Amino acid sequence: MKKLILASIIALFSIGATAQELNNFSFGRGPQVVSPEVLGDSVVFRLKAEYATQVSVAPSWLGWTANVPMQRGKDYVWEVKLPCPEPEIYTYNFFVDGVSVNDPQNYLVQRDGVRYLNMVLIPGERTENYKNATKRGTVRQMWYDSESLGINRRMTVYTPYGYEKNTKQKYPVLYLLHGGGGDEEAWTSMGRAAQILDNLIEKGQAVPMIVVMPNGNPGQQAAKPMDIEEKTIAYNDPAFANAYVNSLVKEIIPFIEKNFRAIPKSSARAIAGLSMGGGHTTSATILYPGTFDYICPMSCGIRESAELDAQLQGIKKAGYKLYWIGCGVDDFAMPGTKVLDEALKRNGMEHTLYTSGGGHEWKNWRLYLNTFGKLLFK
Amino acid sequence: MKKLILASIIALFSIGATAQELNNFSFGRGPQVVSPEVLGDSVVFRLKAEYATQVSVAPSWLGWTANVPMQRGKDYVWEVKLPCPEPEIYTYNFFVDGVSVNDPQNYLVQRDGVRYLNMVLIPGERTENYKNATKRGTVRQMWYDSESLGINRRMTVYTPYGYEKNTKQKYPVLYLLHGGGGDEEAWTSMGRAAQILDNLIEKGQAVPMIVVMPNGNPGQQAAKPMDIEEKTIAYNDPAFANAYVNSLVKEIIPFIEKNFRAIPKSSARAIAGLSMGGGHTTSATILYPGTFDYICPMSCGIRESAELDAQLQGIKKAGYKLYWIGCGVDDFAMPGTKVLDEALKRNGMEHTLYTSGGGHEWKNWRLYLNTFGKLLFK
Numbered sequence: 001m002k003k004l005i006l007a008s009i010i011a012l013f014s015i016g017a018t019a020q021e022l023n024n025f026s027f028g029r030g031p032q033v034v035s036p037e038v039l040g041d042s043v044v045f046r047l048k049a050e051y052a053t054q055v056s057v058a059p060s061w062l063g064w065t066a067n068v069p070m071q072r073g074k075d076y077v078w079e080v081k082l083p084c085p086e087p088e089i090y091t092y093n094f095f096v097d098g099v100s101v102n103d104p105q106n107y108l109v110q111r112d113g114v115r116y117l118n119m120v121l122i123p124g125e126r127t128e129n130y131k132n133a134t135k136r137g138t139v140r141q142m143w144y145d146s147e148s149l150g151i152n153r154r155m156t157v158y159t160p161y162g163y164e165k166n167t168k169q170k171y172p173v174l175y176l177l178h179g180g181g182g183d184e185e186a187w188t189s190m191g192r193a194a195q196i197l198d199n200l201i202e203k204g205q206a207v208p209m210i211v212v213m214p215n216g217n218p219g220q221q222a223a224k225p226m227d228i229e230e231k232t233i234a235y236n237d238p239a240f241a242n243a244y245v246n247s248l249v250k251e252i253i254p255f256i257e258k259n260f261r262a263i264p265k266s267s268a269r270a271i272a273g274l275s276m277g278g279g280h281t282t283s284a285t286i287l288y289p290g291t292f293d294y295i296c297p298m299s300c301g302i303r304e305s306a307e308l309d310a311q312l313q314g315i316k317k318a319g320y321k322l323y324w325i326g327c328g329v330d331d332f333a334m335p336g337t338k339v340l341d342e343a344l345k346r347n348g349m350e351h352t353l354y355t356s357g358g359g360h361e362w363k364n365w366r367l368y369l370n371t372f373g374k375l376l377f378k
Numbered sequence: 379m380k381k382l383i384l385a386s387i388i389a390l391f392s393i394g395a396t397a398q399e400l401n402n403f404s405f406g407r408g409p410q411v412v413s414p415e416v417l418g419d420s421v422v423f424r425l426k427a428e429y430a431t432q433v434s435v436a437p438s439w440l441g442w443t444a445n446v447p448m449q450r451g452k453d454y455v456w457e458v459k460l461p462c463p464e465p466e467i468y469t470y471n472f473f474v475d476g477v478s479v480n481d482p483q484n485y486l487v488q489r490d491g492v493r494y495l496n497m498v499l500i501p502g503e504r505t506e507n508y509k510n511a512t513k514r515g516t517v518r519q520m521w522y523d524s525e526s527l528g529i530n531r532r533m534t535v536y537t538p539y540g541y542e543k544n545t546k547q548k549y550p551v552l553y554l555l556h557g558g559g560g561d562e563e564a565w566t567s568m569g570r571a572a573q574i575l576d577n578l579i580e581k582g583q584a585v586p587m588i589v590v591m592p593n594g595n596p597g598q599q600a601a602k603p604m605d606i607e608e609k610t611i612a613y614n615d616p617a618f619a620n621a622y623v624n625s626l627v628k629e630i631i632p633f634i635e636k637n638f639r640a641i642p643k644s645s646a647r648a649i650a651g652l653s654m655g656g657g658h659t660t661s662a663t664i665l666y667p668g669t670f671d672y673i674c675p676m677s678c679g680i681r682e683s684a685e686l687d688a689q690l691q692g693i694k695k696a697g698y699k700l701y702w703i704g705c706g707v708d709d710f711a712m713p714g715t716k717v718l719d720e721a722l723k724r725n726g727m728e729h730t731l732y733t734s735g736g737g738h739e740w741k742n743w744r745l746y747l748n749t750f751g752k753l754l755f756k
Contacts, residue, residue, distance in 0.1 A: 051432060051476035098429035099474045100482055107492035107602050114485035116494065132606050136530070140518030142542070152514070164520075164637045224485050228510050259542045 033077055035105040036092070036120045042081050043120065045092070047103065050076040052096045059092040059120075060361075061085040067095060087124020088363045089192070091117035110189045113181040114224055129370050133198035135161035139188055144255045146247045151231055153215055154222035155252065156184045158194050159260065160201050160208040170261045170268075172377040173210045175248065175292075176369070177273025177280050179299075183223035184215040190362045193369060200373050207377040209270075210260055214252055216277055218244040245284045249291055267321070270294030270376045274365045275333065282340070286311040290318030296372045298326040299360050301336015302343065312347045322375055323351035326368035330359040411455055413483040414470070414498045420459050421498065423470070425481065428454040430474045437470040437498075438739075439463040445473060465502025466741045467570070469495040488567045491559040492602055507748050511576035513539035517566055522633045524625045529609055532600035533630065534562045536572050536589040537638065538579050548639045550755040551588045553626065553670075554747070555651030555658050557677075561601035562593040568740045571747060578751050585755045587648075588638055592630050594655055596622040623662045627669055645699070648672030648754045652743045653711065660718070664689040668696030674750045676704040677738050679714015680721065690725045700753055701729035704746035708737040 035046040045057045047070065055070045055078040062068065070078040091110065094101040102109065108119040121127055137160045143152050160171070176193060178186035187193040193211060200206035215222065219233035233243065257264045271292040273281040278300025285295050295315075302308065315323075323344060327337040337353070344351045354371060358364055413424040423435045425448065433448045433456040440446065448456040469488065472479040480487065486497040499505055515538045521530050538549070554571060556564035565571040571589060578584035593600060597611035611621065635642045649670040651659040656678020663673050673693075680686065693701075701722060705715040715731070722729045732749060736742055 047477070049475065049477045053431070053475070054429060096477045096479070097427065097431070097475050099425070099427045099479055101474070101477055101479050102494065104478055104493075107489075108605060109489075109494060109603065111485075111487075115482075116480065116487060132600075132604060134530070136521045136532075138518050138520040140516050142516040142518075143514045143539075152512070154514075161521075222510075225487065226510060227486060 032075075033105055035103050036118075038084070038120065038122060041084050043084055043122070044079060044081045045070065045094070045103070046077050046079045046105070047094050047096070047101070048075070048077050049096055052078070054095075054097050056095045057092055058095065059085075060090045060117075061088070070094075084122055087122045087126045089119055089121045089127065089130055089366070090363075091119055093117055111185065111223075111225070112190060113183070126367070129196050129199035130192045130366060131199075132195055133161075133202045135202050136198050137161050137194060137201075138163065139194050141184070142259075144252060146251050148247050148251060149218050149231070149243060151221050153220070153247075154184050154226065155215060156188055156213040157256070157260070158188070158197060158211040158213070160197065160210070162208065163210075163261075167261075169208075170263045171208060171210045172268035172270070173212060173256060173260075173262045174270040174272060174294075174373075174376060175212050175214070175252070177216050177271070177277030178213070179216075179273075179275030179277050182277075183217065183220065184213055185223050187211075187213045191369065192366055196366065196370050196373060200370070205374045209377060210256070210262055212252065212256055214248060216244055216273075216280055218247065242283065242287065245280055245287060248280070249284055249288045253291075266290055266293045266319075268293075268377060270296065270322075272296035272298065272369070272372065273300070274298040274368075275300050275360065278333075285315055285320075289314040293319070293321040294324075294376050295320055295322065296324045296326070296368070297340070298365055298368050299328065299331050299333045299337075301327075301333050301338065302340040303336065304339050304343070308343050309347055312343055312349060316347060316349050322372075323349060324354065324372045324375065325351060326354045326356070326364065326372070328358040328360065328364045329355050330357070331364070332360060410453075411483055413481050414496075416462070416498065416500060419462050421462055421500070422457060422459045423448065423472070423481070424455050424457045424483070425472050425474070425479070426453070426455050427474055430456070432473075432475050434473045435470055436473065437463075438468045438495075439466070448472075462500055465500045465504045467497055467499050467505065467508055467744070468741075469497055471495055489563065489601075489603070490568060491561070504745070507574050507577035508570045508744060509577075510573055511539075511580045513580050514576050515539050515572060515579075516541065517572050519562070522630060524629050526625050526629060527596050527609070527621060529599050531593055531598070531625075532562050532604065533593060534566055534591040535634070535638070536566070536575060536591070538586040538588070539576065540586065541588075541639075545639075547586075548641045549586060549588045550646035550648070551590055551634060551638075551640045552648040552650060552672075552751075552754060553590050553592070553630070555594050555649070555655030556591070557594075557651070557653030557655050560655075561595065561598065562591055563601050565589075565591045569747065570744055574744065574748050574751060578748070583752045587755060588634070588640055590630065590634055592626060594622055594651075594658055596625065620661065620665065623658055623665060626658070627662055627666045631669075644668055644671045644697075646671075646755060648674065648700075650674035650676065650747070650750065651678070652676040652746075653678050653738065656711075663693055663698075667692040671697070671699040672702075672754050673698055673700065674702040674704070674746070675718070676743055676746050677706065677709050677711045677715075679705075679711050679716065680718040681714065682717050682721070686721050687725055690721055690727060694725060694727050700750075701727060702732065702750045702753065703729060704732045704734070704742065704750070706736040706738065706742045707733050708735070709742070710738060 037044040056067045070080040103118045106118045219231040221228045269292045278297035281297040415422040434445045448458040481496045484496045597609040599606045647670045656675035659675040
């Protein structure tokens, strides 16, 4: 055995292995442990933990308090087999003697704010567009100067397959906004936005478009892992919400329309966002009517107010082509969503209220992008 | 206490918290545990682990077999204080009852192949350029069609600050190659390439340049977390090494020079790589003399062979401006590096052999980029 290990280490070195790879190797993570294993009707989680006394798994589809005990089997491999949930992407983590642990066998990891979780994709019709298409667009992280916020800020910009080749073509733009705790990478990491757009466009179900995913936290230059000091902006400052929305319309849109082959017209601009980003969507369209012809707030309602009818009339008067609202039936944002739905009705504004099972979660926001994405710019 | 938790949950919801954030919250990760804490002369690691019987930390600066026990203190917080190593970026992970665990308090994470490790930056002169500069370039993941390899492949391309604005300026290009186990994200994740270039350029120490970081595994379309099926290419197939190098010179260079404002001349092309990528560097320059005027293999030697002198004479005859070799004094690649150094000497080829402490590790490759980066295109 020792000889085999030595031979393998030499083999690793000979193909240029790094010290870290040897580290992996030395701690005995062999290929024998497979986790997660997605079978037809079940999912098996496994973790090798020789000295642990309690190992459990917390799969997101069981809700955020679930914690399923695993049983210790041969070679100290703990295991549990669970019934397969509906096709979707789920997250999970293990708990080893009470401490949260990622699955060392699974390199599919997503970041939610400051937390890293493993992903498992249960394949089915619903998840077809979450996998990589054949023709893939470019995803870039770039920086714009926000004079209004006084900082240089990072954003993610997707351009569709062919953007580099078709140098005479101009494209419409979707401004796609994240929620609280998210950042400029939320939609490409948890939201699978690049995969969804790639697939929709490849299948001819969506118009080729640019997708701009800015950072919606006005004090933040970039996602936390970029480790750049943040500017303190009080959340209860009335300027908070509009500071970002103003920067979006007055700074980000001109930046995009200058640096990309974007069609600079309201008919070629869509805005969509989830939760806090849904609030940014309704605010931006109220404050700047006539800027976006396609309006898609998700998992986010609106508060009834004395000004609401006048604000919506402003949007109606300026004109729009699509007002599409998405919300999960168990979402705590459903009451506010109904307020918005009712307000649009009483103002005679055509719109769609799309509901789906589940609550305030990414499985719904991926589904919504995959759904309203087909309706934009048509 | 229960009331406070409830109030906080409501507060989280009201700013648009996701279920995952509540998950974080529910498992009691309060802000009270700080880890890692970098003090003047020590680093403290802490982990809350109520039910664990053994907790340790494996900091990379102690070598890849080190595993330092931590002591349980108040409130089940395990802790160890270690003397501060020299300024650099290091990685670490915990072991909780024998299982590898990332630090839940530290959102600085890097991916090495299929493994995620926490990072800790010990500040000093050496690490000044590893932090974010003020003026930052754009980093993009894009795809090129490799006809020779029969697959569509992902690469990372950095363009310097100002690239979007200075639409009349053309730029030189550094082709920066990763090692075994790496992929197209290795240099931007572990190598801090964007930060290093941003800083060097901002300080006027390096010429503004484009940096192209392709995937050097010819069977791979993209890094493993992209989850795209790989094409099987036998590592002992003699076509293996050159398949990628051929694609680099015949396909990637034309792709870059078509899609970016790159200067299409050998005097504006540099090639550098570590370990396996150092092998690609020496191969590419031997197979395609006169393509790159700047040649920087790192942590990678060459084998003595009957053809070596003729091959190097080919490079000499075609002309070059810089041949810069970097290697750690404890690197297992040092003997091969000396073979290359000697061969260049006996062929009368001007070159630099730059050595530094340590072995086959990222702290050296960051240092080398930060060093030869100042010498390119001058």
